[in-house]
Amino acid sequence: MRRVVDIGRRIELIPIDPHFHDITIGLYRQQIVDPTTGKDSPAFLVHTYSHISGAAERIENVMQSMQILGGMLRTVDGLLYFPCNSAHEAACRRVFLEACKLAPNTLIEPRPLNILDKKSQLTITVDSAGKGIYRVTADSEGRGASRRISAIAGGLMKLGEMESIETDNKDTVAFACGQPHDGLIGLLLMRAPNVRVVLREAEMDASRGVLTAPSQQT
DSSP, X not given: OOOOOOOOEEEEEESSOTTTXXXXXXXXXXXXXXXXXXXXXXXXXEEOXXXXXXXXXXXXXXXXXXXXXXXXXXXXXXXXXXXXXXXXXXXXXXXXXXXXXXXXXXXXXXXXXXXXXXXXXXXXXXXXXXXXXXXXXESSOSHHHHHHHHHHHHHHHHHHTOEEEOOTTOOEEEOTTOOOOHHHXXXXXXXXXXXXXXXXXXXXXXXXXXXXXXXXOO
């Protein structure tokens, strides 16, 4: 009799991995006990049902990429979690998606906290103010710059489920955990200028995503 193992609640799915034999890769959320506090904490499992040779190595590659891109840590059981022990589920999903886009053997580094915004041609920088608070700035001033700063700050809020810090320019956002996450900010900043497109694509992918049964995967 086949034993059913509870691997957690699936929160994201790559139906077809273009970098490794079109296997399906899922991201699952679990609860673990924090040994330092004794409290339940969220953790994440990257998993595939495929038993094809090399699949385990591909999963390991994705996990290592998530650690670098998202500043995540790993338990001895192979689960990923954030140092603050908060879920940051929306941000974790984005880290997973970006990690799966990278081909194996790609040189991976944390994303910088600045980008060139193609729409405005402004260099956008995000500075940490401590306690999980980040301020968005541009290398130029003016009404157009202020609008783009507000839009990008709003994009960070949507992608990372961050909170707005009330300022005149609507340029400051924060993680509810009150802890810094520079890796997450650098990664989310890549997508924040086009957040509507990103969210629309995510909705389309979710509607198409179907987890292939183990018996149907090689």
